[in-house]
Amino acid sequence: MIVTVNATLLGFHAGVGFVFGLLAAMIAAGVAGLLPAARASLPNRVQGLKGSRTTAGRSERRLLGAVATLQIVLTVALLSGAALLIRTARNLDRMQPGYDTGNILAMTVTVTAMDRQKSTEFHKLALERVAAVPGVTRAAFAWGVPLTGNNRNPTPDFGGFTTVGTTATGSTGTPDPTLPARLSFNQPLQGNSTPLNQLLGTTPDGLVYMNSIGIPAIAVDSTNGKVGYSQNWNLAFQFEPFRNTAVEVAYVGNKGTHLYLPLVNINPRNPDFVNFLESNNIGAENTFTDPLRRQNLLGSVVPIQRNSVTSPFFGFNELNRSFDPSANSIRHAVYVDVRRRVSNGLTFTANYTFAKSIDDASDAQPDVRVLTTGATRGQVSYGGTRSEDRAISTFDLKHNFSSTILYDLPFGAGRQLLRDTPKVVNAIIGGWTTSAVVRYQGGQPFLPFITDTNKLGGTNRTVRLDLVPGVPLKNPLWSPDCVIGATCEPYINPAAFMRPVKGQLGSAPRTLDVRAPMQEYFDFSLQKDFAFPFSKNEKRRIQFRVDMINAFNHPNFRYVNTGNTPPGFGTFPTELTTETEPFGTGTRAAVITAADYNTWATFNGKPLASTPAGAAQLAAIRATVDATRLPSNALPVDFFHVRIPQGFATRNANSFDITTLEGFKLYRLRQTYDPNFGTLFSVNNPRYIQFGIKIFF
Numbered sequence: 001m002i003v004t005v006n007a008t009l010l011g012f013h014a015g016v017g018f019v020f021g022l023l024a025a026m027i028a029a030g031v032a033g034l035l036p037a038a039r040a041s042l043p044n045r046v047q048g049l050k051g052s053r054t055t056a057g058r059s060e061r062r063l064l065g066a067v068a069t070l071q072i073v074l075t076v077a078l079l080s081g082a083a084l085l086i087r088t089a090r091n092l093d094r095m096q097p098g099y100d101t102g103n104i105l106a107m108t109v110t111v112t113a114m115d116r117q118k119s120t121e122f123h124k125l126a127l128e129r130v131a132a133v134p135g136v137t138r139a140a141f142a143w144g145v146p147l148t149g150n151n152r153n154p155t156p157d158f159g160g161f162t163t164v165g166t167t168a169t170g171s172t173g174t175p176d177p178t179l180p181a182r183l184s185f186n187q188p189l190q191g192n193s194t195p196l197n198q199l200l201g202t203t204p205d206g207l208v209y210m211n212s213i214g215i216p217a218i219a220v221d222s223t224n225g226k227v228g229y230s231q232n233w234n235l236a237f238q239f240e241p242f243r244n245t246a247v248e249v250a251y252v253g254n255k256g257t258h259l260y261l262p263l264v265n266i267n268p269r270n271p272d273f274v275n276f277l278e279s280n281n282i283g284a285e286n287t288f289t290d291p292l293r294r295q296n297l298l299g300s301v302v303p304i305q306r307n308s309v310t311s312p313f314f315g316f317n318e319l320n321r322s323f324d325p326s327a328n329s330i331r332h333a334v335y336v337d338v339r340r341r342v343s344n345g346l347t348f349t350a351n352y353t354f355a356k357s358i359d360d361a362s363d364a365q366p367d368v369r370v371l372t373t374g375a376t377r378g379q380v381s382y383g384g385t386r387s388e389d390r391a392i393s394t395f396d397l398k399h400n401f402s403s404t405i406l407y408d409l410p411f412g413a414g415r416q417l418l419r420d421t422p423k424v425v426n427a428i429i430g431g432w433t434t435s436a437v438v439r440y441q442g443g444q445p446f447l448p449f450i451t452d453t454n455k456l457g458g459t460n461r462t463v464r465l466d467l468v469p470g471v472p473l474k475n476p477l478w479s480p481d482c483v484i485g486a487t488c489e490p491y492i493n494p495a496a497f498m499r500p501v502k503g504q505l506g507s508a509p510r511t512l513d514v515r516a517p518m519q520e521y522f523d524f525s526l527q528k529d530f531a532f533p534f535s536k537n538e539k540r541r542i543q544f545r546v547d548m549i550n551a552f553n554h555p556n557f558r559y560v561n562t563g564n565t566p567p568g569f570g571t572f573p574t575e576l577t578t579e580t581e582p583f584g585t586g587t588r589a590a591v592i593t594a595a596d597y598n599t600w601a602t603f604n605g606k607p608l609a610s611t612p613a614g615a616a617q618l619a620a621i622r623a624t625v626d627a628t629r630l631p632s633n634a635l636p637v638d639f640f641h642v643r644i645p646q647g648f649a650t651r652n653a654n655s656f657d658i659t660t661l662e663g664f665k666l667y668r669l670r671q672t673y674d675p676n677f678g679t680l681f682s683v684n685n686p687r688y689i690q691f692g693i694k695i696f697f
Helices: 007-041 045-050 055-094 116-131 196-200 271-279 423-429 594-604 612-626 661-671
Strands: 229-242 245-259 287-289 303-305 320-322 327-343 346-359 399-408 432-441 519-531 541-549 557-559 580-583 586-589 680-682 688-696
Touching: 594 612, 612 661
Parallel strands: none
Antiparallel strands: 229 245, 245 327, 287 303, 327 346, 346 399, 399 432, 432 519, 519 541, 541 688, 557 680, 580 586
């Protein structure tokens, strides 16, 4: 039996059902809201005829009036929401999804109590039988809808290989139908009139290969079936050392298992091959025409990086696997909590927590725009191990103290002092209450990474630095008198790090236990209640209050490590220039240009390259560096794997003595160094004072 689905009839029934349900909800809202509200708002004629004017009657009428008002407001809100829902449904009905939905039938299959092998066999058999139904041209399983994409772009991204405008000439002109566009922005147009299956090189079984290299996408690991979970345990002791004072001392533990890793590149580069290329003066990240002649949707042969030749998937740059539940976490915390109940007008609480959180990955990325802490994908994306990425969590706070204080000032009627004062004086000095919130929060750990990929391809800001033993991580030259600014030393000591050898991963942990400065917050409030004029009801009163947020205007600082492009140690230094120098019977690339030398010479008062003395000096500098070059004329892969001196961040690159080999290396390193590495920024939390009056009826 063949079942034919009538999309029009199906849509009509769905629409009628939706409208009927919506009308029923609106009628129910009216009956349950408007009618009782209107009835409650009517006067009680029986009580009126009886002449009842009791206080209880007035209170009851006020209560009924408030209930009626609340019901009316809620009903109007429900009706407004229903109207907005109808409008949204109409807009969705008019929206073009970017593909022809007329001949698509989607269904959900739930498989339970089945191991991986049986599940795979079931899905394969179901796919074969559905594909064998007459009239079906393509059948596939999908885990998740790809239209929303990953990190705000769709996946697969049919427009990800080229940058195009909305029209042929940008913002004006005639639309160009030959250009591909992302699914989330326009309809999925391929590069030309050639059928899409032919462009992609799709095989009869529906699997895309060959030309899929031109379409960025994300792989989802759905074969392990692992679900993340959290385990918690605690042990607490409570006692009362003094009257009205309670103390709690507790230990709290938490373990997370099967947590999602950030994107994992399943196509990492071979470091030995990268070193081979670079040692032979062949740029590992340079591209060349794909020898397999694979094409993008515009019909152009794609370029591939040289370092991908020996990767598991030849020619591909990154092949990222998403939702890999391989990470784990553990957190231990001890806290002391003190609470003082109301006694002589004083109430306060105080809590101190000492904690440490460790994990393999502190977030699932790649959307770093929503994070308030630093983020890095970890070197597992470059073929490293998860154990090498296991470190202190990026969000870890070792110390955290908070306290709240509420105190009724002991002056005026009913207080300890001046309780018999005249009403006029009491109106001024009596009835004042103060409250305060005090917080001390430790800083977050530091993330040490270089800005570039170290010739390994992939994603920037992932490869870590090497640590220099015995050098303090906190900069000894940093001063509280010069916290931030171009002339201030960074909080983190650059001399504690070295660039890793070219083509290698760094040895530093994913995070370092060197914390940003302690953050201090003090909020204060002062308030007083005045009796409501001409009223004997104590519940009616006027409250005057002053609130001060960050009362002492104390600045707080954090690491500059958030956002899309957090500062790293810097990009890869310049090795060889476009300027040439004589070599043998020909020429070769020079390690420094005459223009660079002249800039350095001007800064240091040396002769320019246009003079005989300057030309000789430039030749001597080149000769010093050339002496280290390999037979291929490339610089050694560890050429920039050197220690840097204290004060490196605030020095001018031209201040280094490039006539020496060590000085030349530091000169090149400083040119590409990011001066924001390890610096702080001021949290936008200025003092805020608010005066207010509250009236309680």
